[in-house]
Amino acid sequence: MTVEWSWISDHTGDLTALSLSHLQAALTAVLLGLVISLPLAVVAHRVRPLRGLLLGLSNVLFTIPSIAVFVLLLPVSGLTRTTTVIGLTIYTLVVLLRNTVEGLDSVPARTKEAAKAMGTRPLRTLLTVELPLALPVIMAGVRIATVMAISLVSVATYIGDGGLGQLFTDGFQRNFPTPVIVGVVLTLLLALVADALLVTLQYVLTPWTRRQKQGA
Amino acid sequence: MNRRNLLGGLLAAATVPALASCSSGITSLDGQGAGAGGGGSSEGGVTIGTANFTENQVLGYLYAAALEAAGVKTTVRPNLGTREILIPALKGGDIDLLPEYQGALLHYLDADATATEEGAMQNALAMALPRGLQILPYGEAEDSDAFVVTRKTADAYGLKSLADLAGHNGKLVIGAAPEVKKRAVGAVGLKDVYGVEFKEFKSLDSSGPLVKGALKKGDVDVANLFTTDTDIVAEGWVVLTDPKNLIPGQHVVPLIADRKADSTVRKALAGLGNALTTKDLTELNRLVDKDRKDPEDVAYDWAAEHGIKKK
Amino acid sequence: MYELFKGLGAWLVSGEQWAGPDGIGHRLAEHLQYSLLATLVAAAIALPVGLLIGHTGRGAFLAINLSSFGRALPTVGLVVLVFLVSGLSMWPVYIALVALAVPSVVTNTYAGMTAVDPEVRDAARGQGMRWHQVLFQVELPLALPLIMTGLRLALIQVVATATIAAYVSFGGLGRYVFDGLAQRDLVQVLGGAVLVAVVAVVLDLALSALQRVLFRNRPTEQVQEQAR
Numbered sequence: 001m002t003v004e005w006s007w008i009s010d011h012t013g014d015l016t017a018l019s020l021s022h023l024q025a026a027l028t029a030v031l032l033g034l035v036i037s038l039p040l041a042v043v044a045h046r047v048r049p050l051r052g053l054l055l056g057l058s059n060v061l062f063t064i065p066s067i068a069v070f071v072l073l074l075p076v077s078g079l080t081r082t083t084t085v086i087g088l089t090i091y092t093l094v095v096l097l098r099n100t101v102e103g104l105d106s107v108p109a110r111t112k113e114a115a116k117a118m119g120t121r122p123l124r125t126l127l128t129v130e131l132p133l134a135l136p137v138i139m140a141g142v143r144i145a146t147v148m149a150i151s152l153v154s155v156a157t158y159i160g161d162g163g164l165g166q167l168f169t170d171g172f173q174r175n176f177p178t179p180v181i182v183g184v185v186l187t188l189l190l191a192l193v194a195d196a197l198l199v200t201l202q203y204v205l206t207p208w209t210r211r212q213k214q215g216a
Numbered sequence: 217m218n219r220r221n222l223l224g225g226l227l228a229a230a231t232v233p234a235l236a237s238c239s240s241g242i243t244s245l246d247g248q249g250a251g252a253g254g255g256g257s258s259e260g261g262v263t264i265g266t267a268n269f270t271e272n273q274v275l276g277y278l279y280a281a282a283l284e285a286a287g288v289k290t291t292v293r294p295n296l297g298t299r300e301i302l303i304p305a306l307k308g309g310d311i312d313l314l315p316e317y318q319g320a321l322l323h324y325l326d327a328d329a330t331a332t333e334e335g336a337m338q339n340a341l342a343m344a345l346p347r348g349l350q351i352l353p354y355g356e357a358e359d360s361d362a363f364v365v366t367r368k369t370a371d372a373y374g375l376k377s378l379a380d381l382a383g384h385n386g387k388l389v390i391g392a393a394p395e396v397k398k399r400a401v402g403a404v405g406l407k408d409v410y411g412v413e414f415k416e417f418k419s420l421d422s423s424g425p426l427v428k429g430a431l432k433k434g435d436v437d438v439a440n441l442f443t444t445d446t447d448i449v450a451e452g453w454v455v456l457t458d459p460k461n462l463i464p465g466q467h468v469v470p471l472i473a474d475r476k477a478d479s480t481v482r483k484a485l486a487g488l489g490n491a492l493t494t495k496d497l498t499e500l501n502r503l504v505d506k507d508r509k510d511p512e513d514v515a516y517d518w519a520a521e522h523g524i525k526k527k
Numbered sequence: 528m529y530e531l532f533k534g535l536g537a538w539l540v541s542g543e544q545w546a547g548p549d550g551i552g553h554r555l556a557e558h559l560q561y562s563l564l565a566t567l568v569a570a571a572i573a574l575p576v577g578l579l580i581g582h583t584g585r586g587a588f589l590a591i592n593l594s595s596f597g598r599a600l601p602t603v604g605l606v607v608l609v610f611l612v613s614g615l616s617m618w619p620v621y622i623a624l625v626a627l628a629v630p631s632v633v634t635n636t637y638a639g640m641t642a643v644d645p646e647v648r649d650a651a652r653g654q655g656m657r658w659h660q661v662l663f664q665v666e667l668p669l670a671l672p673l674i675m676t677g678l679r680l681a682l683i684q685v686v687a688t689a690t691i692a693a694y695v696s697f698g699g700l701g702r703y704v705f706d707g708l709a710q711r712d713l714v715q716v717l718g719g720a721v722l723v724a725v726v727a728v729v730l731d732l733a734l735s736a737l738q739r740v741l742f743r744n745r746p747t748e749q750v751q752e753q754a755r
Contacts, residue, residue, distance in 0.1 A: 001612055007508065063683055063727035065690040068704045068720035072713060075528075079265070079296055079310045147598045154601040158708060160265075160296035165603055169295055172607045173270060173424050174505050180611065184604040191599030300711035394709035416548055418696065419706050426696045429615040435696075 004178045019186055022163025023194075025156070026149040028085050033092030033145060040093075041100035042126065055101065058094040066091065066155045074159065084156040091152060092145040099141025103134030136209060139202040143195055150191045154183070164190075256477040261289035265296050265311030269422040270511065271359060271444055274500045275315035275468060277515030278488060285524045286484035294511070298395045298422075299324055306473055307348060313481075316471040318354055319464025320361070323400040332464045341469075352482055354469040355489025357497045359444040361401055361463050362455045363390075369437050370454040377457040381412040381438065391427045391436030394419040401463055402440065409462045414438070444498040446506070468492070491522050534714035535721065544718075549702070551722065558699035558726060561689040565621055566682045569628030573681075574674070577633040581640020581670065582662050590637035597630025602688055610695050620692040627688055628681035635677025639670030675738045679731055686727040690719070700726070 008015070044051040069087045077083040107130045115125045131138075154165025162169075167183030170176070203210070262283055266276035273294045280290040293311060296302055299320070305311050318337045322329045325344035331337045334354060341351050365375055373384050381388065396402035397417050406412040418435070420426035423442040431439040431453070438456075441448060443466075448455060470485045500518060503509045519525060538544055545551045580586045602623050609619035643666050651665045667674075690701030703719030706712070 004508075011510075060724060060728065063687050063724040064720050065687050065701065065704060065723050067690060067701075067708070068716050068723070071704065071708045071716045072531075072720065074301070074304075074711075075713065078308050079293070079301070079305045143595075144598065147595055151599050151601050154603045157295070157603065158297070158705075159301075160293055165601065166295065168601070168604045168607045169268070172610065173268075173421075174508060175425050175611060176508050177608065177611045180604055180608045184601060184608060187601045187604065188596070188599050191595075195595065298709045298711070300709065304711065394706040397706070398710050398712075419693070419702065419709075420696050425610075426615070430696065433615055435615065 001177045001181075003181055007178045008182055015182065015186065018164050018166060019190060022150070022153050022165075022187070023190055025081065025084050025088060025153045025161070025163055026146065026190075026194075029088030029149045030092050030096075030142065030146050032085065032089045033096045034142065036089070037093050037096035037100055041097055041104060044097070044101050045104040051101070055098060058097050061090055062094045066152055067158055070156055070159050079160050081161060083159060084153065084161045087156065088149050088152055092149050095145040095148065096138075096141050099144070100134065100138050103137030103141070104130055106137055107133045132206075135206050136202070139198065139205070143198045146194050146198060147191045150187060150194060154187065256473070256475045256481075258283070258288045258476050258478050258481045261291065262312045262476050262481065263291045263293060263310075264313045264315075265293050265302050265305060266315065267299065267302060267422070268295050268297050269424060269442075270504050271442065271497065271501050272315055273511040274497070274504060274515050277512045278492065278500075278519060279313060279315060279470065279485060281516050281519035282484040282488040282524055283481060285519065285526055286480050287526075288480060288484070292512070298393070300395055303349075303471075306471065307346060309473070312473045312476040314471045316351070316469050317359060317466040318469050319466045320399075320401055321351075321469070321471065322464065323405075327400050327404075329400075329464075332461050334465050334467055337464060338469075345471075348474050350472060350474055350477055352470040352472060352477070353486050353489060354467040355492055356467075357489075357492045357494045358465065358467045359442050359494070359497065360466040362441050362443045362448065363406075364431070364439050364441050364448060364453045364455050365437060366431060366434075367452055367454055373437075375454070375456060377459050378406065378410050378412065378462065379459060381406070381456070382410055385411075385413040386415050388414055388437040389416045389418055389435070390414045390438040390440070391418040391420045391430045392440035393422040393427070396440050405462045409460050444494065444501055446498060446502045468497070488519075488524065491524070492518075531713055531717055535717050538714050538718045539721075551718075554698055554700050554702055555722065555726070557692075557697070558686070558689055558701075558723070561620060561624065561692055561697075561699050562682065562686045562726070562730070565624035565689070566628055566678070566685050568621070569625045569681060569685075570632055570678060572625070573629045573632035573677075574636055577636025577674075577677075578640065578662065578667065578670075580633070581637045581643075582658070582666060587637070587641075590633055594630040594634035597627065600626060602627060602691055603694070606691050606695060615696060617692075617697065619695050620689070620697060623691065624685050624689060628685050631681040631684065632674075632677045635680070636670065636674045639673030639677075640666055642673060643669045671741065672738070675734065675741075679734045682730055682734060683727045686730060687723060690723060 040054055044054045066087060069090060070083060073083045073086055077086060111129060111133065112125060115129045120129070153163045154168060156162035157165030157169045164183045164186050167179035171178070171180035171183070264276045264279050266272045276292045276294060280292050283290045296305065296311070299316075302311070302314055303324070306314055318334065318341065319332070322331065322337055322341050322344060325346075326340070329337075329340055329344065331340040338351070338354060345351065363378060365373075369375065373388070374380060390403065392402060397419065398404060400408075403414070403417055406414075418430065420430055420436070423440075423445045427436070427439050427441065428447055428451075430436045432451070439453075441453075443455070447453075468489065470489075472481065496518065500514045503514045504511050539551075543550075547553065577590065580590045605623045605626060606619045609622045613619060647665060647669070648661060651661045656664070689699050690704055692699045693701035693705040700719045700722045703715045703722075707715030707719065
């Protein structure tokens with residue numbers, strides 16, 4: 001199996017476009033997943049009976065093959081980017097919900113009580129005390145969800161989307177390894193870069209964790 | 217994941233349909249309004265969808281080249297899937313134009329269709345098409361379905377025509393794309409017209425690496441390929457003849473949504489249809505599959521050579 | 528959507544759908560075969576690696592980052608790549624599934640090993656236990672819960688992903704998903720998806736039951752006591 005380097009240099013424009021489209025699908029799904037999972041996680045954290053239901057449902061969703069999800073969405077959103085994004089969002093939701101609930105759980109009861117004793121309102125406690133303290137665990141979820149979404153985008157190639165995944169079906173149909181290898185490498189690269197950026201973001205967002213470490 | 221969560225999840229999963237039931241049939245919002253008739257306009261551009269095999273992508277880009285030469289803006293969406301997926305997308309507005317094949321399209325729309333002659337099929341198609349879609353004049357190029365066996369299998373079973381297959385019912389394995397299992401020009405028609413029953417139907421792909429690989433390896437005895445596939449000749453495979461005309465003529469024909477079918481589009485695609493021969497199409501397929509050229513490049517190069525380019 | 532689920536009911540209970548080479552029975556058996564074999568092979572590779580890294584502390588960076596790498600690896604690409612090398616064979620399916628499962632098992636096994644209290648480990652060594660005794664009698668039992676978590680996670684992922692076998696001409700429940708896509712038969716797609724989910728959930732419950740049986744025989748506290 002040899003790589004045809006000339007094919008790569010002839011297709012840099014296409015490869016850039018596919019990478020960007022790939023990234024756009026994955027990142028939109030993670031953002032949507034965050035927006036949906038945050039309120040759900042707060043509910044799951046506070047209302048015990050709903051917790052098992054929500055987490056259990058998300059676990060079952062995780063066992064459904066992603067390609068089936070994309071196909072089953074066809075009557076809803078057709079052969080569009082929307083279908084890809086909805087499908088991916090479902091999977092990011094699973095990871096984000098679990099981690100956000102765990103993050104909120106990890107906030108010490110003492111801290112919350114202290115905030116209450118100081119007369120802080122519940123919503124304010126959530127926004128200024130609980131969520132910031134849960135941030136490291138939530139960010140761990142965001143990292144997992146992002147990497148997973150970037151990897152999963154390619155499955156949407158079966159419904160004519162899929163960013164870099166199109167290189168897989170193309171290489172397959174033509175018995176042509178070069179696009180497939182390039183697709184795999186670029187997907188890994190995108191995941192790596194996105195993960196590194198998220199680590200940096202977390203570093204910037206949670207200065208107190210750094211101070212603790214320095215102090216220790 | 218603990219047990220209680222899983223059981224809770226199963227319960228919750230049962231309530232999902234109720235949530236999801238409100239959302240059926242929302243497709244793209246654009247282009248829904250145009251009714252039947254000639255009131256279409258290609259002014260906003262035409263989105264060309266193509267199926268999941270090389271030739272259809274080449275045709276899609278050829279259509280794009282012809283339309284662009286006539287000043288119409290185009291977008292090509294390659295590799296979207298099968299006809300079963302594409303036609304609902306065409307109706308729904310995700311795509312506007314589709315390179316189709318007369319006979320296969322007719323049998324998809326009307327399983328009992330009997331027309332086999334090009335003109336008759338054209339009429340039958342016009343009748344069978346759902347509201348909002350129309351076909352344009354068919355082109356010169358033709359790509360038919362072929363049922364193919366290796367020379368060795370042909371000799372071993374004495375196979376020359378599709379009728380000969382019935383002498384070996386329950387013994388042979390057929391390989392084809394999954395959709396062919398339920399198509400009239402496929403397993404269904406072979407049974408109804410020739411009384412052929414296979415030991416097994418293996419779901420593979422459309423004249424692609426799976427079906428050809430399986431035929432070479434002996435995993436399948438009969439393979440459904442396209443007549444424009446250069447491997448049939450290259451590998452010395454035997455195309456079974458079709459004495460009862462199960463396989464209809466398969467001239468390439470543009471299928472388009474009414475909303476986009478204006479005179480500019482008609483004229484451009486008719487010109488292309490007249491210029492493109494079966495031999496050309498076969499060669500373009502070969503360039504993509506064997507020489508690894510881009511479908512887009514070979515299509516635009518062919519168009520330019522034939523005087524179809526932006527002025 | 529209601530029609531879809533009504534169709535699913537009919538599809539699941541029809542006797543015709545269960546029989547023959549394309550029947551649910553056969554496809555289910557194929558799916559189980561792919562999933563279980565791949566997970567077993569993955570465990571055979573990943574458990575020793577994870578235990579070794581955990582025991583020696585060498586290669587921790589690899590163990591921590593492997594699961595992230597595994598998540599990033601696009602399965603479709605891997606399957607196609609192996610297909611282009613091996614041609615029509617089961618290799619693309621098994622290699623992709625094993626590659627998917629190995630990272631979760633290595634990472635969780637390593638995590639389980641690092642979670643073992645260093646004092647317990649030191650105590651065992653102090654009692655004159657050899658390295659293999661420390662590993663198998665002290666560390667492994669203590670790490671078992673997390674190891675099992677890794678195995679269960681891997682199995683669920685593998686069961687859901689074994690669907691891909693159908694893309695390269697093989698069977699399993701993915702056949703219904705890919706055929707249903709080509710034929711735009713959404714009932715078939717849903718049927719395949721639901722069966723995959725049921726298989727994953729049932730196997731997960733089975734492993735969790737196994738886990739409980741394992742712990743009944745060797746309660747964690749007892750091991751810790753022995754070590755002290």
